[in-house]
Amino acid sequence: MDNNKMLLIVNPVSGKSKARALTPRIINEFENAGYEVTTVFTLKEKNAYQLVTERGSNADIIVCIGGDGTLKETVGGVIDTKINKPIGYIPMGSTNDFARSLGIPRGNPMAAAKSIIEGNPYPVDIGKFEDEIFIYVAAFGNFTAISYNTNQKLKNALGHSAYYIPAVKDFFKMKPYHAKVIADGEVFEGDYFYGASSNSYSIGGMPVLYKIGVKFDDGMHELILIKMFKNPKEMKQIISAMLKKDARNNDMIIYRQAKEIKFIFEKPTPFTLDGEYGGDKLVANASTLKHAVNIILKEDFNLHSK
Numbered sequence: 001m002d003n004n005k006m007l008l009i010v011n012p013v014s015g016k017s018k019a020r021a022l023t024p025r026i027i028n029e030f031e032n033a034g035y036e037v038t039t040v041f042t043l044k045e046k047n048a049y050q051l052v053t054e055r056g057s058n059a060d061i062i063v064c065i066g067g068d069g070t071l072k073e074t075v076g077g078v079i080d081t082k083i084n085k086p087i088g089y090i091p092m093g094s095t096n097d098f099a100r101s102l103g104i105p106r107g108n109p110m111a112a113a114k115s116i117i118e119g120n121p122y123p124v125d126i127g128k129f130e131d132e133i134f135i136y137v138a139a140f141g142n143f144t145a146i147s148y149n150t151n152q153k154l155k156n157a158l159g160h161s162a163y164y165i166p167a168v169k170d171f172f173k174m175k176p177y178h179a180k181v182i183a184d185g186e187v188f189e190g191d192y193f194y195g196a197s198s199n200s201y202s203i204g205g206m207p208v209l210y211k212i213g214v215k216f217d218d219g220m221h222e223l224i225l226i227k228m229f230k231n232p233k234e235m236k237q238i239i240s241a242m243l244k245k246d247a248r249n250n251d252m253i254i255y256r257q258a259k260e261i262k263f264i265f266e267k268p269t270p271f272t273l274d275g276e277y278g279g280d281k282l283v284a285n286a287s288t289l290k291h292a293v294n295i296i297l298k299e300d301f302n303l304h305s306k
Contacts, residue, residue, distance in 0.1 A: 006035040007059035009051050009074060011042045011066030014092040019065050019109075026065065026090065026113050033117045035061075042070065052077025061086050061296070063116060065109070067093020068274045072135050075126060075293050079133060088116035088296045098136045098274075101201040102216065102297055115298045123291035124216050125199055130284060134273040137203050138286050140263065141194035141226070142174045144272040176228035179265050183223045183258035191228040193238070197221045197261045197286035213257070219290035223261050225254040261286045 008027065012020035023039065030037050040055070042048050048070050056062055056077060062085050064074040071089050078085055090112040091099035098104075102124075105111035127134040176191035196203060199221050201214055214222055224247065229235040237252045247253045263269075263284045271278035 004035050004060045005058065006030055006037045007051070007055055007062045008037050008039045009042065009048050009062070009064040009066075009070070010039060011048065011064075011070040011092070014066040014070065019092045022109050023065065026109060029110065029113045030063075030117070042066070046073060048073035049077045049080075052083075053081050056081060056083050056085055059085060061088060063088035063090065065090040065092055067091070068096060068098055068135060069093070069276055071098065072133070072274045072276070075135060076133050078293055079126065079289070084294070086121035086294045086296050088119075090116070097200050097202045101136065101199075101214070102295065104297065116296050119296045119298050121294035122217070122297050124293055124295045125219060125221070126289045126292035127197060127199060127221055128287045128289055129197075129271070129273055129278060130281075132273060132278065133289070133292075134278075134286075136200035136274060137196050137198040138271055138273050138278060138284075139194065139196035139198070139203065140179070140269050140271050140281075141177050141192060141196075144194070144270070177265070177269060179225075179263055179269070181223065181225060181264070182262040183256045184260055186256065186258075188225060188254055190225075192225050193228045194224075194226040195263065196224050197258075198224060199288075217291060218257075219288050220257040220259055221261065221286065221288050223254070223256045223258055227252045227254070259288050 010019055010023050020041070027037050027039060038059070040051050042051070048064060052062060052074055062074060062078065064070050074087060078087060089099060089104055090109050091104060091106050092109060096106045099106050105115060127138060129138040174193070176193070177195070178191050179195060180187065180189040181195065199214070199216060226238055229238060229252065234252055237250055241247045241250045241253055247255050263281065265282055268280035268282055270280050271284060
């Protein structure tokens with residue numbers, strides 16, 4: 001690893017604002033492993049993307065410290081500039097679904113740094129939603145607005161628990177979303193509680209896709225459509241899938257793997273992309289960018305399904 005140049009991008013407000021305080025220890029860990037580290041702190045939204053596009057070509061490896069949003073910006077910069085540098089991720093956000101799925105240590109930044117030092121780059125699929133990329137999910141439906149509407153100060157103070165407060169309020173506002181969805185030519189139409197194109201075991205901290213064959217390098221995304229429940233029995237079926245971490249053999253949940261997924265609505269419908277607002281859409285196309293980036297993962301990690 002001697003003399004390898006690292007661009008280290010830090011979101012200082014992530015991890016309940018602990019990222020800045022931990023950065024010197026993380027830098028020391030990388031320097032002891034032989035990296036020449038250039039550290040930059042993000043100052044505003046989209047700053048990580050800008051830093052990658054401006055400085056990424058001079059580095060051998062790009063590492064970001066932050067939440068899913070920081071990782072998304074970093075990945076977007078690598079894809080758009082076509083620099084194809086390996087990406088390391090030290091998760092410090094509130095949920096970190098993607099890190100959970102890829103076996104990246106969460107809640108332990110030093111362990112995550114060590115896994116980057118000892119790991120290897122693996123080709124990972126990334127999603128494209130119209131003209132934007134997403135790391136692990138493009139979703140519509142109930143509760144999807146919570147992630148981008150929750151106050152950042154509340155996230156910093158409470159972490160993932162900050163999402164529960166607005167979730168309780170939204171529980172009494174649940175409604176059906178009528179949609180026509182086309183997944184590689186197969187058509188579904190109905191009223192849905194939730195819908196998504198994803199590449200993750202868990203969404204919003206709920207590992208409902210854990211046992212259904214998710215692979216991160218197969219050029220496919222997982223379509224999940226949760227039907228709008230009409231009675232307590234149907235609602236119980238949905239909750240059961242979440243508790244069992246298994247969406248298979250459930251009449252309330254439609255699951256497919258597809259390269260191209262098209263969402264069609266009767267009226268503009270808001271989407272979330274990796275926890276950020278993705279716009280209101282009448283028609284939206286989600287596709288898979290196979291092996292779009294190389295993420296550094298632990299040597300014993302298997303990109304394929306559990």
